[in-house]
Amino acid sequence: MSFAFRFTPLFIALSASIPVTAQATDDNAEGFVEGSSLNLHLRNAYFNRDTHNHGARDTREWGQGAVARFESGYTPGTVGFGLDAHAMLGVKLDGGGGHAGTSILPTRVKSDGELGAAPHSFSTAGAALKLKALDTEFKAGDLFLTNPVIAGGETRMLPQTFRGISLTNTSVEGLLLEGGKVSFTKPYNQSGHRRIDTYYGSLDERGKSKHLSWAGAAWSGTPNITTSVYAAELKDIWNQYYADFDYTYVVNEQVSLNPGAHFYHTQDTGRALLGSIDNNTYSLHLTLNAGAHTVTAAYQRVNGDTPFDYINLGDSVYLDNSRMYSDFNAPNERSWKLQYGYDFAGLDLPGLSASLSYSRGKADLTKAAQDNIHYDYYRADGKQAQHWERDLDVKYVFQEGDLKDLSVLVRYATHRGGQGYASIDGNSNNDEVRVIVDYPLNVF
Template sequence: MTSAFRFTPLFIAFTATMPLMAQADEQAKAEGFIEGSSLNLHFRNAYFNRNNLNTGVRDNREWGQGFVARFESGYTPGTVGFGLDAHAMLGLKLDGGGGHAGTSILPSHFKNEDELGAAPHSFSTAGAAVKLKAFDTELKAGDLFLTNPVIAGGETRMLPQTFRGVSLTNTSVDGLLLEGGQVSFTKPYNQSGHRRIDTYYGALQDNRDSDHLSWAGASWSGTENITTNLYAAELKDIWNQYYVDFDYTYVVNDLVSLNPGVHFYHTQDTGQALLGDIDNNTFSLHFTVNAGYHSITAAYQRVNGDTPFDYINLGDSVYLDNSRMYSDFNAPNERSWKLQYDYDFAGLGIPGLSSSLSYSRGEADLTKADQNRTYYDYYNPAGKHATHWERDLDVKYVFQEGNLKDLSVLLRYASHRANQAYASEQDNDEIRLIVDYPLNVF
């Protein structure tokens, strides 16, 4: 790390509220560094085929095999326990030459400024994090796997994304997770090396990355049928971002339940404002009816602001209902809705087989969008009635028993179309086939 961890006011305020309710002698009962350790392997075979219909690039396709090994130790006995987490990743190209590269599961290699060449035959990385545990508080420093609404590593490609920095979690209260941390570098899912933190749209600009991202948050699941999250993050010299959600499940009877929920983000520029003025409120609402093996969801999403809803580049920190396989429906001042139907084929005697079918549609007045076209390319003087839609189909099967138990096969299809006023997103058809095989060694 080239920059030392700083205890920002946000992080200090968070750690000061952490309860230490456990007794020291309970920590002395730790399983032990070796006795509490585990080694898990994850094999992922991924095939992506993307047709960008209005750019003339009709056959982007890549196929690869990923290998991830993750070792997690237990803790040494004592009031303060010490441990180590380590991982290694390898990605192999099975197909992706001959001008077909560029789906994002393999590293990008440019022959020249305009022409994308074939990806390398392999790429790899390895990392580790030291960890300390006292009472119910755990501190990790090094390479981290993170998943929360303001910083979530991308998990949808062949290999996962990691971050380099420090994280702190506390679980003293049953049902309550408190966490915070700071990271300065990320290892993207399709690269071997690390780079500084940037945003999805800010990646279009040179020298607009951030020195670090700090976050703190609380996640509550201690009340039956209710979950809620509250998070805050500072991406230095770019934004402060705040998130809250609430999800409730009302059980009508043994077969029927109702599930309303809301997600809300507020993003405001801060410090040097490297990406310009940002004042964005984005929310989504959903209502799901579960009836036996069937599920129907209706969702509404709204972006209030003249900039798009932005998030950490290459990550999955878009906890919004209308974030789909191709589009996030997050343009400036965009309104969108979604209908989704899910079915569990256990109802037909095929446990492990499930499907999801959805249709999403969005509309925005892009004439009101901020004209900062170096940051993003949404402004369109003719875009008063910019519309687009997306259809998504997922079919997944997880083997239930035998030698292939827990192996899963996921087939995903998306079709996206936009009118000319919505020129920033392409007409696109995409197919993904992902085979996952997790294996616990010990």
């Protein structure tokens, strides 16, 4: 499958952002100071991974993170000006060199190639200038981004940011138009910025791109329906296209059905720094909500001789079978998932929830592209590779008092892979525990 369509995402976004309806010129009248806010997010994170492999190290790290985010209002007038700024600090609480490498703390490679202990702390700060005219907002600087083709990682101790420009428009109620272009990223476990690469391309300097451009539209204006389409170009690596559809059918006050689908097409472009890529990946899900109970069945498929790849360290994997350890995204992989969730508000315990899932996948690695950089991640050897993962999440959010909104999340994952399925470090068998405590505070 090949797409000859050539696009400039930023131009599309700029064109689409022309306001449809005129509004009063005092939309920004709340003022730069009067409309400002300062929020502090404290996160304590503990990761422990047991590899069950005598030839590999177990990893274990614990840290405390803090993120302060200031967002100004806009100066009055037809075009309002504002400023967003943030500062982050990560502090190591535990994590020696023999157990480093969970990804929540910076990695330090010693002269002998082994991982050394992470530094005691790391920090970063950034800002973005912003302009607003009618329903169109433009930002330039350090950005927090979340969409299917470029989403900063939010699952570790500190978030990931990107450096570039973005544009959003909300002139039509229920419709979000957005686009942008970024050239650098600040990973969640580092202080400095670096070029953008992909998860599998990170093994090779050739996999770093000069910039990523994207444009997209998300619709939520129809009751019980959400849908979106996005397109992105990672220069000299790929063009990536995404579409999704989600529908909720309400049977009665207690019961509803939620079918949905996600689809990605990825095609190499330009100098094809990661080699030839022609990949179609999709997932389908059906969720039954019955009171406090939720049951989900999902099917996912990768059609292509390379894995489904995505921006390194990010969360732009909008697929149903992307789990805590595995994304079930190997070349020519088919996977399914069954998940059960329960909201303990049904037992008069509001704030407490839990979910349990089992996922299983099978990949035909006999067809994996051996002339592609992605191949290094898989040990094909002509095998049909199989693996499974079991995940348990338990979360409690304090509902009142001084600790209101503080949440405690405990996650446990078990992953097992058969012969023929192993990541590049050979660790296909893992038991992983994560404990994450979040405390969001609104200063003003």
